[in-house]
Amino acid sequence: MNRCYCDSRAGYRRSGGLIVLVLLLSSLIRLSASEPPKVTARMDSSRFQLGDQVTLQIDLSYPSGSEVHWPLIADSLPLLKLDESMLQESPEDVARHSPEFAALDVFDRSRRDTSEQEGRIHIQQSLTVAMFDGGYFGLPALQFVVRYVDAQQADTIATEPLVFEVAMEEVDLDSDIRDIKDPLDVPWSIWEIWHWIVLALTIVAALTALIAYWSRRKPVEKQAFIPRPLKRPPHDVALEALRALEKDKLWQNGRVKEYHTRIAHIARQYIEERFAVLALESTTDEILDALMRSTSIDNSLLAKLRQALSLADLVKFAKERPLPNDNDLSIKNTYEFVQATMLVENEQTTEQTEQ
Amino acid sequence: MLTNIKEINEKIQAESAFVETIQNELGKVIIGQRSMLDRLLIALLSNGHILLEGVPGLAKTLAINSLASIVHAKFSRIQFTPDLLPADLVGTMIYNQRKEEFLVRKGPIFANFVLADEINRAPAKVQSALLEAMQERQVTIGESTFKLSEPFLVLATQNPVEQEGTYPLPEAQVDRFMLKVVITYPKREEEQAIMRLNLEGKLPEIQPAVDPGDILRAREILRDVYMDEKIEKYIIDIVFATRYPDEYNLAKLKQLISYGGSPRASINLAQASKAYAFVKRRGYVIPEDVRAICHDVMRHRIGITYEAEAENVTSEDIINEILNSIEVP
Numbered sequence: 001m002n003r004c005y006c007d008s009r010a011g012y013r014r015s016g017g018l019i020v021l022v023l024l025l026s027s028l029i030r031l032s033a034s035e036p037p038k039v040t041a042r043m044d045s046s047r048f049q050l051g052d053q054v055t056l057q058i059d060l061s062y063p064s065g066s067e068v069h070w071p072l073i074a075d076s077l078p079l080l081k082l083d084e085s086m087l088q089e090s091p092e093d094v095a096r097h098s099p100e101f102a103a104l105d106v107f108d109r110s111r112r113d114t115s116e117q118e119g120r121i122h123i124q125q126s127l128t129v130a131m132f133d134g135g136y137f138g139l140p141a142l143q144f145v146v147r148y149v150d151a152q153q154a155d156t157i158a159t160e161p162l163v164f165e166v167a168m169e170e171v172d173l174d175s176d177i178r179d180i181k182d183p184l185d186v187p188w189s190i191w192e193i194w195h196w197i198v199l200a201l202t203i204v205a206a207l208t209a210l211i212a213y214w215s216r217r218k219p220v221e222k223q224a225f226i227p228r229p230l231k232r233p234p235h236d237v238a239l240e241a242l243r244a245l246e247k248d249k250l251w252q253n254g255r256v257k258e259y260h261t262r263i264a265h266i267a268r269q270y271i272e273e274r275f276a277v278l279a280l281e282s283t284t285d286e287i288l289d290a291l292m293r294s295t296s297i298d299n300s301l302l303a304k305l306r307q308a309l310s311l312a313d314l315v316k317f318a319k320e321r322p323l324p325n326d327n328d329l330s331i332k333n334t335y336e337f338v339q340a341t342m343l344v345e346n347e348q349t350t351e352q353t354e355q
Numbered sequence: 356m357l358t359n360i361k362e363i364n365e366k367i368q369a370e371s372a373f374v375e376t377i378q379n380e381l382g383k384v385i386i387g388q389r390s391m392l393d394r395l396l397i398a399l400l401s402n403g404h405i406l407l408e409g410v411p412g413l414a415k416t417l418a419i420n421s422l423a424s425i426v427h428a429k430f431s432r433i434q435f436t437p438d439l440l441p442a443d444l445v446g447t448m449i450y451n452q453r454k455e456e457f458l459v460r461k462g463p464i465f466a467n468f469v470l471a472d473e474i475n476r477a478p479a480k481v482q483s484a485l486l487e488a489m490q491e492r493q494v495t496i497g498e499s500t501f502k503l504s505e506p507f508l509v510l511a512t513q514n515p516v517e518q519e520g521t522y523p524l525p526e527a528q529v530d531r532f533m534l535k536v537v538i539t540y541p542k543r544e545e546e547q548a549i550m551r552l553n554l555e556g557k558l559p560e561i562q563p564a565v566d567p568g569d570i571l572r573a574r575e576i577l578r579d580v581y582m583d584e585k586i587e588k589y590i591i592d593i594v595f596a597t598r599y600p601d602e603y604n605l606a607k608l609k610q611l612i613s614y615g616g617s618p619r620a621s622i623n624l625a626q627a628s629k630a631y632a633f634v635k636r637r638g639y640v641i642p643e644d645v646r647a648i649c650h651d652v653m654r655h656r657i658g659i660t661y662e663a664e665a666e667n668v669t670s671e672d673i674i675n676e677i678l679n680s681i682e683v684p
Contacts, residue, residue: 278679280682280683281683283643283646283683317642317684318360319639
């Protein structure tokens, strides 16, 4: 049976002839009329624009209990590119032309939808395909192997070949040259940006927690100013110590050495703090010499101090046993020295100001 | 042993008259240098020896020579040189052909007052021979041992300049000197008096006024000079502060001191303090005595570190720091 393609614009009318042509080219196609298994392939449209996405629907039905091997469909399906002139030629002539091969890109595919009804199994799958070349194309038959369980034999069924036309936009060469069109806005899904949303929410949560922590944190208590205890004036300390010494009545109880040792220590400590002389680390002569050189203390006062310190030295280092009057004189002289040389409040303030 | 201070004082007053005699006689020929003369007396009374350090011409030899003349004792002077031998110092055995036997020829160390001039110019073996005699107060020649006569005072000198070709005394041997006295230049008026004295052409004649027995008796009395426990503790504090400065709030000295004073330092400081009190005609020791003599007893017994040398810190500075930090009793 010979058919011919008369007019490319009236391809629909001639599709029967084209199918026959493709059948002839595909020597592998076997038609089976009596068999229960059946497979079909159809497209949304037999004419569409370059780059348009169309659906290729595959329907398979076969008796239950049989097995079908679904053909492997990769990222593209092989096509035959047909010339317009081939539509009017006999299939043998077309075959002699050795047409070019092309590819139908498969963008997406659905899961195989399987159902069983009245002893038959129906399987459907949709492929989203697009073509990026213009012209006429023939999609060869897709082959499925069916293994009959009862008959212990296998058979091959195939879809009918499909012919379609991919139209290209006509260019008006007389019109003005225009700029390239902006990219089309692709509708976006929230799932495309879900990780950004999660990140933003995490940062907001962290900042909120931080601000909440800072705002609830107890304010650092400012340390209250604690004034340092004022140092007692040296004369105060010395006079108190002398009064305590008197009260202890040491020499009256035979503890003469301890008595004079304490008198000497009180006097030295007072001199060290009052006159900034290293009295505790100096001998009696060195103390008196330093006081004579660095102060204007009256000689009579220095003589009283010398009496107290020298007698203390004699008691401490020469086993001296002073008379009771001398014991009293030592503490009396020390009292007088302290009282005569002590700094009163006003003098103290004046001295500090001068310094 | 006397325990009453009054008795000790009276005894000292009676027996210490020679001190003034010596001071007066020495003062005739030596102008100034009072400190050196006092230290000579202290060493003499304490049975110690003195290391004198000073530049040439400061009357070191004259002082010891004059002291020997006053005390009426035998004096010998040994100039230490690099080729000196121990036998030149202590003596040797000489073979007598007529008697066909070895006889002992005693060296110059057999004297009451020995001036070892420039001790650091002789090698170690000679120094050792001298220092051994100083310590043991006896000398062995051949198979015979000879006791050195009392009083026996060695006054060694060393020159702080011209250190090339010298043999510095080891620390262990320096420790055997009771005092190390540093002599400085005289004052202007003292130097003028020295100049006049020498221009007259003849030094005043020194009369032997003191018998060695007086010295030995004074040493006996010196033992009775009272030293209170507080003074003993003060001395111990000073010596211990040179060993463990951080225990005396002197941690800054720790890195400056390589070694501190030995127990001999404590003993000598106590003895010298007693002698100083005796010279001052006192029967008891006061802190002034300890402080007055402390530098001379301690300065050669404190080793200073390289850090101290780099910072120009001397043992004198360390002693001053210690004395100014330890509370006087």
